Amino acid sequence: MSNPKEIHARWLYTGSAGAEVLEHQTLCIDEVGRISAIVDSADAPKNRDAEQVHLDNHLLMPGLINCHGHSAMTLLRGYADDLALMPWLQDHIWPTEGRWVDADFVTDGVNLAMAEMIKTGTTTFSDQYFFPDATAKAASEAGMRCQINFPVINVPTQWAQTPNEYISKGLQVRERYKNSALISVIFGPHAPYSLDEPTLQRIRTLSHELDMGVQMHVQETKTEVLHAVELTGERPITTLDRLGLLDPSMQCVHMTSLSKDDIARVARSGAHVIHCPSSNMKLASGACPVHSLLKAGINVALGTDGAASNNGLNLFAEARLAALLAKLTTEDPAALPAEQALYMATLGGARALGLDHETGSLETGKWADCIAINFDSAAMQPVYNPLSQAVYAGHGAHVEASWIAGRLVLKNGKLTTLDETAVLQRAVQWRDKIASQDLN
Amino acid sequence: MSNPKEIHARWLYTGSAGAEVLEHQTLCIDEVGRISAIVDSADAPKNRDAEQVHLDNHLLMPGLINCHGHSAMTLLRGYADDLALMPWLQDHIWPTEGRWVDADFVTDGVNLAMAEMIKTGTTTFSDQYFFPDATAKAASEAGMRCQINFPVINVPTQWAQTPNEYISKGLQVRERYKNSALISVIFGPHAPYSLDEPTLQRIRTLSHELDMGVQMHVQETKTEVLHAVELTGERPITTLDRLGLLDPSMQCVHMTSLSKDDIARVARSGAHVIHCPSSNMKLASGACPVHSLLKAGINVALGTDGAASNNGLNLFAEARLAALLAKLTTEDPAALPAEQALYMATLGGARALGLDHETGSLETGKWADCIAINFDSAAMQPVYNPLSQAVYAGHGAHVEASWIAGRLVLKNGKLTTLDETAVLQRAVQWRDKIASQDLN
Numbered sequence: 001m002s003n004p005k006e007i008h009a010r011w012l013y014t015g016s017a018g019a020e021v022l023e024h025q026t027l028c029i030d031e032v033g034r035i036s037a038i039v040d041s042a043d044a045p046k047n048r049d050a051e052q053v054h055l056d057n058h059l060l061m062p063g064l065i066n067c068h069g070h071s072a073m074t075l076l077r078g079y080a081d082d083l084a085l086m087p088w089l090q091d092h093i094w095p096t097e098g099r100w101v102d103a104d105f106v107t108d109g110v111n112l113a114m115a116e117m118i119k120t121g122t123t124t125f126s127d128q129y130f131f132p133d134a135t136a137k138a139a140s141e142a143g144m145r146c147q148i149n150f151p152v153i154n155v156p157t158q159w160a161q162t163p164n165e166y167i168s169k170g171l172q173v174r175e176r177y178k179n180s181a182l183i184s185v186i187f188g189p190h191a192p193y194s195l196d197e198p199t200l201q202r203i204r205t206l207s208h209e210l211d212m213g214v215q216m217h218v219q220e221t222k223t224e225v226l227h228a229v230e231l232t233g234e235r236p237i238t239t240l241d242r243l244g245l246l247d248p249s250m251q252c253v254h255m256t257s258l259s260k261d262d263i264a265r266v267a268r269s270g271a272h273v274i275h276c277p278s279s280n281m282k283l284a285s286g287a288c289p290v291h292s293l294l295k296a297g298i299n300v301a302l303g304t305d306g307a308a309s310n311n312g313l314n315l316f317a318e319a320r321l322a323a324l325l326a327k328l329t330t331e332d333p334a335a336l337p338a339e340q341a342l343y344m345a346t347l348g349g350a351r352a353l354g355l356d357h358e359t360g361s362l363e364t365g366k367w368a369d370c371i372a373i374n375f376d377s378a379a380m381q382p383v384y385n386p387l388s389q390a391v392y393a394g395h396g397a398h399v400e401a402s403w404i405a406g407r408l409v410l411k412n413g414k415l416t417t418l419d420e421t422a423v424l425q426r427a428v429q430w431r432d433k434i435a436s437q438d439l440n
Numbered sequence: 441m442s443n444p445k446e447i448h449a450r451w452l453y454t455g456s457a458g459a460e461v462l463e464h465q466t467l468c469i470d471e472v473g474r475i476s477a478i479v480d481s482a483d484a485p486k487n488r489d490a491e492q493v494h495l496d497n498h499l500l501m502p503g504l505i506n507c508h509g510h511s512a513m514t515l516l517r518g519y520a521d522d523l524a525l526m527p528w529l530q531d532h533i534w535p536t537e538g539r540w541v542d543a544d545f546v547t548d549g550v551n552l553a554m555a556e557m558i559k560t561g562t563t564t565f566s567d568q569y570f571f572p573d574a575t576a577k578a579a580s581e582a583g584m585r586c587q588i589n590f591p592v593i594n595v596p597t598q599w600a601q602t603p604n605e606y607i608s609k610g611l612q613v614r615e616r617y618k619n620s621a622l623i624s625v626i627f628g629p630h631a632p633y634s635l636d637e638p639t640l641q642r643i644r645t646l647s648h649e650l651d652m653g654v655q656m657h658v659q660e661t662k663t664e665v666l667h668a669v670e671l672t673g674e675r676p677i678t679t680l681d682r683l684g685l686l687d688p689s690m691q692c693v694h695m696t697s698l699s700k701d702d703i704a705r706v707a708r709s710g711a712h713v714i715h716c717p718s719s720n721m722k723l724a725s726g727a728c729p730v731h732s733l734l735k736a737g738i739n740v741a742l743g744t745d746g747a748a749s750n751n752g753l754n755l756f757a758e759a760r761l762a763a764l765l766a767k768l769t770t771e772d773p774a775a776l777p778a779e780q781a782l783y784m785a786t787l788g789g790a791r792a793l794g795l796d797h798e799t800g801s802l803e804t805g806k807w808a809d810c811i812a813i814n815f816d817s818a819a820m821q822p823v824y825n826p827l828s829q830a831v832y833a834g835h836g837a838h839v840e841a842s843w844i845a846g847r848l849v850l851k852n853g854k855l856t857t858l859d860e861t862a863v864l865q866r867a868v869q870w871r872d873k874i875a876s877q878d879l880n
Contacts, residue, residue, distance in 0.1 A: 075822060077821070077822065077824075077829070077833060078822075078823070078824045078825045078828045078832065078833065079824045079825075081777070081778060081825065081828040081832065082763075082773065082774050082777035082778060082828070083773060083774060084772070084773050084774055085773060088773070112818055112821065115818035116818040116819045119817075119818060119819070120819070278764065280768075281764035281765065281767055281768040282763075282764055282767060282773065282832070283767075283773050284767040284768060284770070284771050284772055284773040284775070286768075286771075287768060307833075310832070310833075311828065311829070311832040311833040312819055312832070312833045312835070313819075314819065314835060317835060321761075321764075323522075323722075324718065324721035324722055324761075325721065327721055327722060327723075327724040328720075328721040328724060328726075328727060330724070331726075332724055333522065333523060333524050333525060333528070333722065333723050333724040334522050334523060334524055335724070337521070337522035338521060338522060376864065377559075377860075377864075378552055378555035378556040378559060378860060378863065378864065379556045379559070379560070379752055379753075379754065381517070381552065381864050381867040381868065381871075382515060382517060382518075382867040382868060382871030383871065384517070384518045384519045384871065384874075384875060385518045385521065388518045388521040388522070388751065389517070389518050389751070392518065392521065392722070392750070392751040392752070393517060393518065393747075393750075393751040393752045395752070395754060395757060395835040395836065395837065396835065396837075397835060397836075397837040420817075420818060423818065424816065424817075424818065424821050427821040427822040428822060430822060431821075431822030431823065431824065434824075435824060
């Protein structure tokens with residue numbers, strides 16, 4: 001519980017389908033942290049108990065939703081760049097993870113990731129990584145909305161040994177946070193190629209029984225699809241469809257290499273696609289055909305992926321890149337306009353995570369998850385269209401304030417729930433440890 | 441003349457070919473603004489008359505060189521987005537320019553552009569726009585290094601009526617700034633399709649006689665090439681080659697649609713290519729085959745293009761996008777590593793503009809054009825590799841200080857030679873005028 005708030009904004013964008021930017025609006029937030037009204041500022045209630053916030057040269061809009069990532073890997077930002085996928089994974093990322101990843105690594109990495117995400121406009125993040133209990137705890141303490149998709153993989157790690165142990169530990173995290181307003185927990189089976197069919201079937205059964213979502217890396221590269229066809233005679237999307245996993249609770253991440261039949265199957269199923277343009281480009285995985293997916297009626301959301309393959313968690317940068325990439329690949333400059341890229345980064349993201357009744361747009365009754373972008377700087381002027389400015393010009397650098405469930409987590413560009421100095425110190429310590437391993 | 445300076449940096453990158461990041465270095469700047477030495481900080485001269493600058497958690501590196509733009513168009517940032525090229529130009533940009541562009545528009549637009557460029561790490565910019573005298577004056581007053589490529593086009597505008605008038609007015613600007621340490625002036629014939637052969641021949645003759653460079657939009661789109669072949673039987677590169685314009689003084693901008701023969705001709709000629717990935721993607725023009733150009737030994741530099749098609753002037757964003765785009769188009773994650781993208785944004789840019797004896801790298805005798813990137817924030821930690829951090833993670837948002845010819849133009853993130861508040865006010869005034877035209 002906190003004070004109610006009245007936020008008076010020069011521009012307000014609710015992010016609901018078909019919404020336009022409104023001028024001089026007031027967003028009212030109740031004691032619980034939910035939106036109680038949006039009204040013309042001239043008609044604002046001016047509740048004496050409400051904290052008054054004035055955003056004279058700002059756009060107030062829904063906080064961004066980063067639908068795919070591995071937050072703790074932020075500690076490996078820039079650790080091994082410009083390498084081919086397999087040497088990158090086998091010679092650098094996996095051995096380093098094997099040596100260093102534990103609950104402390106995850107806590108420190110997630111705090112660093114949240115600091116960056118909050119400062120660049122994200123209010124909800126999805127996370128797939130080991131020790132998800134540490135991630136959930138860190139997010140809960142920082143007051144950030146988080147959907148855990150706990151990993152399930154056919155490889156033993158420090159966190160769990162067998163798929164069954166991954167599942168049972170993951171479900172324990174879900175149980176622990178079942179009453180949390182901020183944390184939701186779903187399945188994160190790693191990929192069709194890293195799990196056997198019985199495990200996938202078990203996940204399908206449990207997800208239906210427990211009404212849980214599923215997030216999975218699917219068809220990230222052409223090579224992955226070719227290998228699957230060689231091994232099984234099926235494309236991975238066909239396998240998921242046959243196993244009953246392709247439905248509205250499924251979040252398919254990456255999806256760069258898609259046939260017409262793949263797209264038709266996903267469209268029929270109601271599954272969601274999570275597009276990670278920076279990661280796909282940086283690892284040369286390919287380009288998700290977002291335009292064709294949207295035309296087929298598929299909901300597409302955005303993710304940064306981990307900082308080791310991006311190298312940041314700036315979802316505004318992903319929205320810009322998604323728009324530019326769609327224009328390039330379709331040879332149509334009108335493809336994926338700024339509004340649509342923002343939708344993918346907000347309400348489209350909430351729909352993918354199954355959280356659109358709670359967040360993703362500014363509507364009465366939803367949580368007040370919102371950000372204020374300051375236009376008072378050279379890179380952001382003049383303002384003909386605040387939305388295209390936010391997407392194409394801002395690079396996430398002008399987010400001045402952020403509220404999650406009505407709680408101010410970023411004030412004048414400074415974090416209020418995380419101690420950034422301490423977070424950075426921990427990052428430097430990890431860097432020193434990890435870099436020293438390379439010298440031995 | 442100003443005080444000599446000694447800048448002590450945690451990391452220093454000279455940007456010379458093959459350079460590596462050095463730790464704890466001191467850059468010494470003399471009274472004129474040139475680099476007098478680079479030494480280990482332990483051996484720094486500690487000249488009592490020298491201003492001492494300590495950059496404890498920063499990378500000191502060459503300032504970026506934005507090799508293509510139309511700075512004044514920053515006043516049209518976001519004015520007409522997500523449109524096809526011809527409606528964008530014919531229904532929006534050209535009529536608006538026709539109505540509003542004068543020397544005041546250019547002065548105010550260039551000041552806004554420089555404010556953004558300095559804050560995102562650019563110290564030298566190239567500019568092609570009407571009223572280049574206003575651009576040169578504004579750059580000179582702000583202390584920014586600028587290469588004017590004055591426009592020549594077969595279309596009458598407020599600035600000049602005929603190609604000959606464009607040329608004679610442009611040469612007057614050159615004469616006026618011939619002793620300037622900051623301003624250089626070259627030819628900016630708009631494009632092969634917008635000029636007749638006698639004018640191109642005259643420019644070639646004059647550029648040889650006066651030892652002046654030439655910058656031109658060349659083969660920006662597939663359509664442009666097809667039209668040229670239909671009309672003339674030749675590809676534009678062939679025409680330029682036949683006319684003797686393809687030589688080391690030529691800067692070919694965009695170059696998305698290239699045949700093997702085009703690449704071979706450019707390689708043989710020693711001409712430079714200026715790659716503008718954001719603009720090419722946003723306008724769906726195509727992708728410049730940077731990797732093939734580099735393999736052929738062609739020098740490739742980077743440009744933002746105008747803010748109306750980008751929508752910013754952030755060259756770090758271009759360097760990142762150039763790297764990602766090269767990886768995507770070659771299907772090779774090792775293509776265009778961070779160091780090479782930075783080279784294109786610094787020394788490669790200086791070479792393209794013919795200014796590599798003066799700027800582009802930190803070397804004794806060159807002008808002290810350098811920037812300091814602060815790593816003390818969540819998005820920039822931990823630091824395994826300062827260069828890949830600057831390219832992939834920074835988005836140009838962490839430039840804290842900038843010196844041009846030894847003069848501090850950005851201090852703690854604040855402009856020292858431009859009044860940002862006044863610059864923004866002028867931008868708002870132009871926006872109000874221009875937006876009101878749409879209502880009439």
